[in-house]
Structure formats: structure tokens, C-alpha cells
Amino acid sequence: MEKTYYNPADLSKFGNISELQPEMGRKFFDYYGEVFKEGALTAREKALIALAVSHAVQCPYCIDAYSTDCLEKGADENQMMEAVHVAAAIKGGAALVHGVQMMNKIKELTM
Amino acid sequence: MGSTVKSLKGQQHELANSSFQLTVLQAPTQHGTQFPAFARRLQEHDLFPLKPTGTTILQVNMGKMCNQTCKHCHVDAGPDRKEIMTRDTMQLCLDALQHSPDITTVDLTGGAPEMNPDFRWFVEELSRLGRQVIVRCNLTIILANKKYHDLPAFFRQHGVHVVSSLPYFQASRTDAQRGDGVFEKSIKALQLLNAEGYGLEGSHLQLDLVYNPSGAFLPSAQASLEAEFKRRLRSGYNISFHNLFCITNLPISRFLDYLVQSGNYDAYMEKLVNAFNPVAAAGVMCRNTVSVGWDGSLYDCDFNQMLELEVALGSPRHIRDFDAAALDARSIVLNQHCYGCTAGAGSSCGGETVK
Numbered sequence: 001m002e003k004t005y006y007n008p009a010d011l012s013k014f015g016n017i018s019e020l021q022p023e024m025g026r027k028f029f030d031y032y033g034e035v036f037k038e039g040a041l042t043a044r045e046k047a048l049i050a051l052a053v054s055h056a057v058q059c060p061y062c063i064d065a066y067s068t069d070c071l072e073k074g075a076d077e078n079q080m081m082e083a084v085h086v087a088a089a090i091k092g093g094a095a096l097v098h099g100v101q102m103m104n105k106i107k108e109l110t111m
Numbered sequence: 112m113g114s115t116v117k118s119l120k121g122q123q124h125e126l127a128n129s130s131f132q133l134t135v136l137q138a139p140t141q142h143g144t145q146f147p148a149f150a151r152r153l154q155e156h157d158l159f160p161l162k163p164t165g166t167t168i169l170q171v172n173m174g175k176m177c178n179q180t181c182k183h184c185h186v187d188a189g190p191d192r193k194e195i196m197t198r199d200t201m202q203l204c205l206d207a208l209q210h211s212p213d214i215t216t217v218d219l220t221g222g223a224p225e226m227n228p229d230f231r232w233f234v235e236e237l238s239r240l241g242r243q244v245i246v247r248c249n250l251t252i253i254l255a256n257k258k259y260h261d262l263p264a265f266f267r268q269h270g271v272h273v274v275s276s277l278p279y280f281q282a283s284r285t286d287a288q289r290g291d292g293v294f295e296k297s298i299k300a301l302q303l304l305n306a307e308g309y310g311l312e313g314s315h316l317q318l319d320l321v322y323n324p325s326g327a328f329l330p331s332a333q334a335s336l337e338a339e340f341k342r343r344l345r346s347g348y349n350i351s352f353h354n355l356f357c358i359t360n361l362p363i364s365r366f367l368d369y370l371v372q373s374g375n376y377d378a379y380m381e382k383l384v385n386a387f388n389p390v391a392a393a394g395v396m397c398r399n400t401v402s403v404g405w406d407g408s409l410y411d412c413d414f415n416q417m418l419e420l421e422v423a424l425g426s427p428r429h430i431r432d433f434d435a436a437a438l439d440a441r442s443i444v445l446n447q448h449c450y451g452c453t454a455g456a457g458s459s460c461g462g463e464t465v466k
Contacts, residue, residue, distance in 0.1 A: 012381075038332075038335065042335060043331070043332070043335060044331075044335065044339065068328050071324070071326065071328050072324070072328050072329055072330065072331040073331040073332075073335070073336070074331060074335070074336045074339050074340075076279075076281055076284075077283070
């Protein structure tokens with residue numbers, strides 16, 4: 001049994017997920033590599049999006065990986081924190097917009 | 112501007128000792144991982160022994176004195192370093208160049224090479240010999256004292272190629288690495304160089320910038336970072352430059368101290384080792400460069416110079432004995448720090464080595 005659920009050393013073992021299902025693992029990593037290539041978006045813009053998503057999905061491995069990647073790709077601290085705020089705004093907004101559903105239900109049930 | 116910060120040597124720090132640095136570099140990690148010897152990695156790719164491809168660049172370290180004390184400096188330079196090249200040694204460099212027509216470029220570095228009292232004389236003599244002169248100018252030296260204010264004009268007069276460090280396009284990260292106030296002064300110096308005609312589109316007065324990460328991470332792709340630097344420096348400060356050279360920080364001297372102190376050493380070395388790229392290894396700068404120390408000793412590169420790893424035994428080891436053909440037959444001296452030049456797209460004083 002692991003002492004903790006998250007071990008920073010496991011990040012570098014990400015590739016090992018292919019051991020139990022090589023074909024799907026290969027397809028995933030090929031796709032992953034393709035996604036992060038410079039395209040219509042720059043590699044730096046993609047790293048910032050990945051950083052924001054990492055926070056939204058609350059993945060500590062991804063936060064470590066994409067904080068480093070953003071620094072390496074020349075993103076500055078303001079850009080990185082603004083990206084996190086975008087994630088926070090969408091997460092917060094996603095909760096709040098359901099308030100409309102709540103209000104609909106209130107209307108339905110009350111006189 | 113960081114002038115109160117002492118060099119590792121001034122602090123009598125154990126990492127001021129090159130043998131101790133090599134011991135750290137060769138030791139296993141805290142978790143017991145022993146990184147493969149760099150020479151062995153080259154062997155796996157038929158690159159060992161590493162041989163020169165023909166020397167075309169003489170890199171001359173004119174002394175360790177500097178007006179800055181940057182946290183990552185591999186030279187451990189600073190205002191408290193007194194080692195400086197004499198005019199006699201410079202004359203020996205000129206004599207060597209006269210007999211070595213294949214060496215077309217002389218790359219002057221330091222410390223701040225401009226602080227050497229014979230700097231201008233040396234540049235004039237090199238210019239007379241018809242060699243392309245590169246000066247690795249830290250920018251702030253131009254504003255450090257009235258006697259340096261005319262350096263941009265002096266550079267222009269001799270067609271000097273200026274290569275300057277600017278680790279980031281914002282003050283926070285630049286000052287964190289190079290000292291408080293360095294960014295603002297660097298910007299002013301770049302504007303002065305632009306005013307002299309340096310770095311402008313179509314100008315033959317070459318101005319290149321050097322980016323090296325302000326921390327324990329690697330540089331990213333040079334082309335993309337260059338575009339971002341150009342956009343930010345143009346919009347924020349109306350500054351132009353030609354190329355951005357991305358240089359990986361090698362784990363020696365003050366950067367090694369930073370890595371150890373911050374607990375990043377093992378992870379950084381692992382990153383360098385895992386990013387080993389045989390194509391980058393084939394293009395390392397030590398294959399076409401010979402490095403001269405302030406006292407005239409010869410090295411394979413400026414990093415080996417700081418680790419006191421002289422060129423291989425049997426080769427000419429002092430500039431007075433310079434013999435390009437004999438040096439081109441040598442085997443390049445390697446150690447674990449060499450992983451820094453072969454990671455990813457490679458790193459050299461001219462940036463990426465994988466084109």
C-alpha cells in the first residue's frame with residue numbers, strides 16, 4: 001500500500017501506463033504529442049491552456065508538469081495566474097449557473 | 112546592483128573549488144541513482160572520443176572581474192574577482208591568430224571583458240587582423256561608469272558583433288537572476304545600442320540576445336521564444352535585436368550552488384540526462400572552438416575552463432604554444448556537466464546546436 005495517493009516520482013513513470021495495454025497507450029501518447037505541437041495555437045498558448053485545465057481537473061501531476069512547461073516556454077507569472085483564474089471562473093461559473101436550475105425548481109414548487 | 116554579493120571564492124565556499132564541483136557532479140543522487148558517465152553515452156552513439164571538427168573560433172576569457180554577481184554565473188565572476196588577462200597574454204593570442212588563418216572569429220568573454228584595461232587595444236588589434244570580434248557584453252557595463260558610455264560607438268567603429276544576456280523580457284525574472292535594477296539598465300543599454308544602429312532590421316551591426324532560464328528548468332524552442340522576446344521588447348520598449356540564443360544553464364559553479372541550495376539538483380541532472388540528444392552531441396561547440404583562460408591556459412570550452420579541466424595531455428596547453436593542427440588532433444575532455452550542452456535541441460554560446 002502506498003503511503004500517499006500522490007507521489008511526485010510517479011509523474012516520470014507516466015509512460016509506464018502502456019505496459020498493461022501497449023496499443024492504447026501508444027495511441028494515447030501519439031495523440032498527446034500531436035495535440036501539443038505548435039499549430040494554430042502556439043506551444044506556449046497550449047501550455048497555458050493545459051495549466052488552466054490541470055487546475056480545473058485538480059491533477060497535481062499536471063500542475064507540476066505544466067507549471068514547468070509554461071516556464072520553459074517563456075510564459076510569465078501573470079499569464080500563468082490569469083490562466084488559473086480562467087479555470088476558477090469557469091469552475092465557479094459552472095456551479096453558479098446551476099443556480100438558475102435551482103431557481104426554476106423553487107418556482108415550480110412554491111406558491 | 113548586486114555588487115555587495117560576494118563570489119563563491121570570496122565566501123570561501125566549498126563549491127569555489129573545481130575538484131569539489133566534479134565530486135558533486137559524479138556522485139549518485141540522494142536516492143542512489145548513478146547517472147551514466149557522459150563519455151559512455153557518447154560511446155553508445157559512436158561519438159567517443161569526441162574530436163574537433165576544425166577550430167574556427169577562439170574564445171578568450173579576459174578575466175573574472177565583473178560589475179554584476181549573477182546567481183547562475185558559471186565563471187563565479189564579480190567585482191571581487193581580480194584575475195585578469197594581461198596585454199602580454201593578449202599579444203600571444205594575436206601571435207597565435209596570425210598563424211591560424213582558419214580561425215575567423217574571436218569571442219571575447221569574462222567577467223565583463225570591457226573592464227579589462229587593455230580591452231579596447233585588443234579589439235583594435237583583432238580588428239586589424241581582420242577577424243570577426245564577438246563581445247559578450249552584459250549591457251549594464253555600458254551605464255556602470257562614464258568611461259564606458261561610448262562603448263556602443265566603439266563597438267560600431269570596429270564592427271563588433273554584440274551578444275548580450277537578457278534572461279527575460281520583464282524585470283522580475285531578470286533581476287532575480289542578475290541583480291536588482293539590472294533589467295532597467297539593460298533596457299537603457301539596448302536602446303543605446305539600437306540608437307547606434309545595432310540590432311535594427313537590415314543592419315550589419317549584429318546584436319543578439321542570450322536567454323537562459325532563471326531557475327531549475329530548461330529553455331524551450333529557440334524560434335518560438337525569439338518571436339515572443341521580439342514582440343515584448345518591441346511593444347514594451349521599442350527595442351530591436353537580431354537573434355535570440357537559448358542557452359541551458361550548466362550545473363557548475365554558482366548555478367550548481369543554486370541547484371543544491373534549492374533542492375533542485377537531482378531533478379535537474381535527471382532532466383539533463385534524460386534529454387540527452389545524440390544530434391545535439393554531434394554539434395557541440397567544443398568541436399570548433401578553443402577557449403583561452405585569463406592566464407593563457409587552453410581549454411575545450413569556457414565551462415571546462417571554470418572546472419580547471421585543461422585540454423588533453425599532449426596537446427599544446429598554453430596560448431604561447433598554440434598550434435591549430437595539434438589542437439585539432441586532440442580528444443575533447445568530458446565530464447558530467449557536458450550533459451548540459453547535449454540536452455534537447457542542444458546548447459552553445461550560439462544557442463541551439465540542432466538546426
